[in-house]
Amino acid sequence: MSRTVSSLILSSARNSIVCQGKGRWYSICIPNRNKIKWKLVVSKAHLFPAGGCSLDSPLPSQKAFRHTSTEEEHFSFQLSPSQINDILRAGELSHRTLDLAGRNASSVLRFESNQLASNSPMEDRRSAATCLQTAGMLFGVFDGHAGSACAQAVSERLPHYIAVSLMSRQSLEEIELAVESMKPVRPILQWHRHPNDVEYREITSRYFENLRVYWQHLLDLDTEPGFSLEEAMVCAFKRLDSDISLEVQAPQENELMRNIALQVAFSGATACVAHVDGVHLHVANTGDCRAVLGVHEEDGTWSTLPLTRDHNACDEFEIRRLKREHPRSEEKTLFVNDRLLGILMPSRAFGDVQLKWSKELQHSVLENSCDVEALNIYQYVPPNYHTPPYLTAEPEVTYHKLRSKDKFLVIASDGLWEMLSNEKVVRLVAGHLTELNVQKPQLTFKKPVNLGYMHNLLLQRKSRGLASLDQNIATHLIRHAIGSNEYGEVDPEKLAAMLTLPEDLARMYRDDITVTVVYFNSETIDNYYRNS
Secondary structure, eight states: OOHHHHHHHHHHHHHSOEEEOSSSEEEOOOTTOOOOSBSSOOOOOOSSOTTSOOTTOOOGGGGTTOOSOTTOSSOOOOOOHHHHHHHHHTTOEEEEOOOTTSOOOSSEEEEEEEEEOSSSSOOEEEEEEEESSSSOEEEEEEEEESSSHHHHHHHHHHHHHHHHHHSOHHHHHHHHHHHHTTOOOOOSEEEOOOTTSOOOGGGHHHHHHHHHHHHHHHHHHOOSSOOOHHHHHHHHHHHHHHHHHHHHHSOOSOHHHHHHHHHHHHSEEEEEEEEEETTEEEEEEESSOEEEEEEEOTTSOEEEEEOOOOOBTTOHHHHHHHHHHSOGGGTTTSEETTEETTTBSBSBOEEOGGGTSOHHHHHHHHHTSSOGGGGTOOOOOOTTOOSOOOOBOOOEEEEEEOOTTEEEEEEEOHHHHTTSOHHHHHHHHHHHHHHHHHTOOOOOOOSSOOHHHHHHHHHHHHHTTGGGSOSSHHHHHHHHHHHBOTTSSBOHHHHHHHHHOOHHHHHHHOOOEEEEEEEEOHHHHHHHHHHO
């Protein structure tokens, strides 16, 4: 980004119309942005006093170099390369799967993940876990809107709901017996978390109680064998969304719990979750996060295999589905300005009870709650709201049988896909893989080895560019998403400008971005087919 373009960004912010929210200003001029999740923009008031638990805790290191307002007198877009790297790499997470003997027998070789905030606080969440009482690994990306509360709750709870849905009747009976006897329950999941990934232990007991009610329901079904994997994922998504809706309606003596339940239900989140078990890959998607497979063809080229559809007003299947579910008289008002009822971009999501409940139920719940305005919850009924629910959390599930040429899976929030096409993302990951392989330092040394010889090796390594290469592929994708110029190359000036945009301006130019890349073990996949 040239200095002229940087100045243009700042000028557009200062000249835009602004409206005052609680404690900060919000611009309603949105240049070069074709979407924002909610039209109604409200400030993020703090739910809890200083020192208390807040659902809106940002990653502190990612705000270190950001301006708080476009009105600052000494406004600068300049960052050093090391500062840029500090910001981009703050949310990096990577994990290599190994068994107890140190071998990799899993079809998942490793995964790498990262996040970059635009909203303050960030509304995206992610999760990764190994199923301990069933087979497989789970990877999820969750894109929140109207706050982070719903995305936070879904990222913590949905993997457990899926894992429980997959457990055998005997396993469910064993954990129910352990709970009844007040004995320790064997863990269901092994989480793979970043130190800054938020977790709220204060409400874990409540979530566990409702999870227990769910597995008791599964035991009451008295079906053996249980769900298929597709059925399990659909059931888990729908049950969790139902629980979110019911929890906020239930009487609560604990004010903290009541406030959290309100924020979770009245905010929203889209979700994309992948389950990998051997060669079996299932992807469940609700909303506009996306999962794309990178395929290395026999002729050496790379191809792209999308495993999800974006659920929004641009999708003909979604438009037809909603028209089937509502009266003909509402056909022209279901989507207004490419938004569901003129409000929401995605047509499927968790939470968002404003688009699921009747007007009467919304009024009743909010009327009986304490200061909902302090929680940024406002009763707003859109025009032409006649036959709710208009929104569902039911996912579409795609099954794919992995082949040795399927090399990686990219799951990301729409903040990435707004900036980069599916094909561009696959090319970047493939190129990064090739670069890493080419630039691996040689491990054989001439003898005798002295300091001068080692210094020359280091200089050679630096000249090949390895020192500046992002080791984490998710960081590499984020760097290109916000810093690429018209030629597809990272422009350092543009990158610095995009990272230092003030909080009241950043959301106009980029969304929160969350990326998880799962690499597959081709050798393990080949062995599966050989043994079969």
